[in-house]
Amino acid sequence: MTTDDKTARLGSVYQAESTEDVARVYDAWAENYDSDMSLAGYRHPAISLAILARYVPKDAGPLLDAGAGTGLIGEWLAITGYPHVEALDLSRGMLAVAERKGVYRALHQAALGTTLPFPDNHFAAIISAGVFTSGHVGIEGLDDLLRICRPGGVIVLTIKDVLWQASFKQRLAELEADGICALIDDTGPYVSMPGEAGTTPSRCIALRVA
Numbered sequence: 001m002t003t004d005d006k007t008a009r010l011g012s013v014y015q016a017e018s019t020e021d022v023a024r025v026y027d028a029w030a031e032n033y034d035s036d037m038s039l040a041g042y043r044h045p046a047i048s049l050a051i052l053a054r055y056v057p058k059d060a061g062p063l064l065d066a067g068a069g070t071g072l073i074g075e076w077l078a079i080t081g082y083p084h085v086e087a088l089d090l091s092r093g094m095l096a097v098a099e100r101k102g103v104y105r106a107l108h109q110a111a112l113g114t115t116l117p118f119p120d121n122h123f124a125a126i127i128s129a130g131v132f133t134s135g136h137v138g139i140e141g142l143d144d145l146l147r148i149c150r151p152g153g154v155i156v157l158t159i160k161d162v163l164w165q166a167s168f169k170q171r172l173a174e175l176e177a178d179g180i181c182a183l184i185d186d187t188g189p190y191v192s193m194p195g196e197a198g199t200t201p202s203r204c205i206a207l208r209v210a
């Protein structure tokens with residue numbers, strides 16, 4: 001595998017035009033994903049985990065890793081002692097790699113932006129890293145996460161800064177005004193893959209569900 005292979009895989013993900021395209025690209029990438037992201041210096045899992053740990057105790061209840069991919073976050077949540085974490089992802093190939101790690105209580109193949117297969121108020125916290133980004137999931141993915149997170153629960157999301165500026169910031173202001181959730185943390189912009197030339201900034205936010 002060369003650096004050019006890795007750059008081509010990253011490029012095809014961001015240019016995907018449909019959920020089927022996204023799933024296809026990640027299915028094909030799954031076996032190389034962890035090593036590619038390690039080479040790229042991928043920071044979202046560490047940053048989102050730090051934010052989650054600031055608000056969510058180990059015994060809070062079930063957690064959802066939304067867009068879990070190969071389970072990088074699941075591994076770290078297991079190491080740091082969160083006993084019940086479930087994974088959801090669009091890509092069966094990515095979930096297959098995650099399953100081999102043996103760190104999730106359950107794995108669900110489903111698409112953010114649709115009605116998710118969980119009851120209302122189910123999860124104590126939701127973490128989603130690298131998913132609300134160009135060519136993946138936009139603001140439409142947030143509503144159902146708010147539905148399945150319990151009152152008082154916390155949702156930690158990384159968001160590509162262009163999406164934040166274009167739609168998230170405004171939508172969150174509306175949700176706060178309606179008393180649905182509150183923005184409780186915001187890292188401000190940072191680069192998620194410092195090893196990858198041209199990576200545009202993202203931020204990591206935390207919401208408290210009302």
Ligand SMILES: C[S@@+](CC[C@H](N)C(=O)[O-])C[C@H]1O[C@@H](n2cnc3c(N)ncnc32)[C@H](O)[C@@H]1O
Nearest residue numbers: 026067068069072089090091094111112129130
């Ligand atoms: C950059 S990876 C991040 C994976 C993992 N969270 C991490 O930080 O390593 C993006 C993941 O989002 C998933 N994804 C993209 N669109 C999705 C959607 N609409 N619903 C669920 N998962 C989606 C992809 O299949 C992929 O596994």
